[in-house]
Amino acid sequence: MYSYLDFERPISDLEAKIIELKKLASEGESIDTSEEIARLETRVSEAMNDIYAKLSPWQKAQVARHPQRPHFVDYAKRLFTDFTTLAGDRNFGEDAAIQAGLARFRGRPVAVIGEEKGHDTKSRLKHNFGMPRPEGYRKAIRVMELADRFNLPVISVVDTQGAYPGIGAEERGQAEAIARSTQMCLRIGVPMITLVIGEGMSGGAIAIAAANRVYMLEHAIYSVISPEGAASILWRDSARAKEAATNMKITAHDLKDFGVVDEIVAEPVGGAHRNAETVIDASGDQIAEGLAEFDGMSADEVRNERRQKFLAIGRNL
Numbered sequence: 001m002y003s004y005l006d007f008e009r010p011i012s013d014l015e016a017k018i019i020e021l022k023k024l025a026s027e028g029e030s031i032d033t034s035e036e037i038a039r040l041e042t043r044v045s046e047a048m049n050d051i052y053a054k055l056s057p058w059q060k061a062q063v064a065r066h067p068q069r070p071h072f073v074d075y076a077k078r079l080f081t082d083f084t085t086l087a088g089d090r091n092f093g094e095d096a097a098i099q100a101g102l103a104r105f106r107g108r109p110v111a112v113i114g115e116e117k118g119h120d121t122k123s124r125l126k127h128n129f130g131m132p133r134p135e136g137y138r139k140a141i142r143v144m145e146l147a148d149r150f151n152l153p154v155i156s157v158v159d160t161q162g163a164y165p166g167i168g169a170e171e172r173g174q175a176e177a178i179a180r181s182t183q184m185c186l187r188i189g190v191p192m193i194t195l196v197i198g199e200g201m202s203g204g205a206i207a208i209a210a211a212n213r214v215y216m217l218e219h220a221i222y223s224v225i226s227p228e229g230a231a232s233i234l235w236r237d238s239a240r241a242k243e244a245a246t247n248m249k250i251t252a253h254d255l256k257d258f259g260v261v262d263e264i265v266a267e268p269v270g271g272a273h274r275n276a277e278t279v280i281d282a283s284g285d286q287i288a289e290g291l292a293e294f295d296g297m298s299a300d301e302v303r304n305e306r307r308q309k310f311l312a313i314g315r316n317l
Contacts, residue, residue, distance in 0.1 A: 095136030189299025
């Protein structure tokens, strides 16, 4: 069963009727419900196409935060082989909100960095709901340094509501860690590909996303601050998050127009959680295409290409 968002109520009602009819058919062999089920399934398809064809930015934000949306661990299992995670920042400790290590992507050695939110209460607590602490970013820096030293492309997967704002994190240099991680993204001489799979909020995202190529899933969001945070700052009212989301231009299509995002990975109608394997495979194809663009480039050429990409953002507006 899927968890339904508020605007998916028509779909929820129809699919509930389908489940009832299937249950009724299984209990009484003499009852033929196949025609009615087929009719309802057609209505579900039509309703879903209609709703998802005109999602507002706020509705896209809700889809990006869907609890059943595939997370980094799902991408890692399907896209990478021989994934060896590296723990700790060699300074303070381990931060499970960022998973990082070395792996093979379609036979090619790569370094992998990903933000993981967790799927249930236990795993969400373990991964701090995907909000990295300073040691998480310092671990990412350590992995990027290894990648640069051994000439391994870096693949990062972004999904966070932001860096952890707790007192302990601030005491251990949260802002400095984010800044140094962003700097390392820009400094390395190997190709870096970033995929935004859900939320990409604030410095918590950009710290591992200052890449040569930035790709976004169709219903992902990417911004300097969450809609709720922006509404609280601008109007002192987080209830105006819907209005903030519309004005902030946080969707993949808006960001591609601005040049912030390079390509958009299509999602199935209904969101990535309705067909996770298809979305992950399509993401893998897009990552492979991005990596191929840098084959044969020197370290200086890779750095310069990345520099020019960021300098060009907004020039055509």
